[in-house]
Amino acid sequence: MRMYGERLRALAGAVLVVGVAVACGGQGDGGGSATATATASAKGTATGASKGGDAAPTASAPRFDEEIGLPDGRRVGMAYVEGRGLVERHRDADTRVWSPPRVVYATATDRCQSLTLTAFDATVAVIADWGDYCYDGEPPMESIAAVGTGDLSRWDTKLTRSFDGWSKVAPVGGSGDLVFTRGSTEWLTRLRWSGAEGFAEVEEIRR
Structure with missing residues (x-):
């Protein structure tokens, strides 16, 4: 009887020790890690919302293929949208609110x-191209030069077909005019834009 009693007490002690170990392990490992992760995630969200000095969380910025800032604090973004063409949005410098999407050039071509x-003070110039399999390296079939000024509610566009696309745009002296160009060994292709008259005709100039 004495041996049976000693075994019973030893067994009870072992069960008690295992129970304590399991309880400590459950709180220290599983519960602690879950709380730390949730806290880190919450801190990251709060930091992201207040970036730039905003007092309250704001909606996430739209995604663009290209975005540029203007000297007056505004931002302009554009994206290729499948089935629609080239879409533009701009953000006010004071309210930091993005304008509704506007189609600058409509096409269903790839x-x-x-x-x-490219920004020239408050004027924004755009070069964009489309064509079958163009994303995979085929030459473009539609090439657009576009210019937006003022409140960016209106964009001048010029379409050139079966053309390799404009390679650069630059200001013309201090006139406020812009010139889009593409050069080859024999020819300089040029397109001029002015605020008063918009786009002129494409010029081919032999070198």
Whole structure:
């Protein structure tokens, strides 16, 4: 009887020790890690919402293929949208609110890879291209030069078909005019834009 009693007490002690170990392990490992992860996630969200000095969380910024800032604090973004063409939005410098999407050029043709936005003070120039399999390296079939000014509610566009696309845009002296160009060994292709008259005709100039 004495041996049976000693075994019973030893067994009870072992069960008690195992129970304590399991309880400590459950609280220290599983519960602690879950709380730390949730806290880190909450801190990250709060930091992201207040970035830039905003007092309250704001809606996430739209995604663009290209985005540029203007000297007055505004931002302009553009994206190739399948089935629609080239879509533009701009953000007010004071309210930091993005405008509704606006189609600058409508086409269902496949997009190319590059999209160029260049700011000249408050004027924004755009170069964009489309063509079948163009994203995979085929030459473009539709090339757009576009210019937006003022409140960016209106965009001038010029379509050139079966053209390799404009390679750059630059200001013309201090006139406020812009010139889009593409050069080859024999020819310089040029397109001029002015605020008063918009786009002129494409010029081919032999070198």
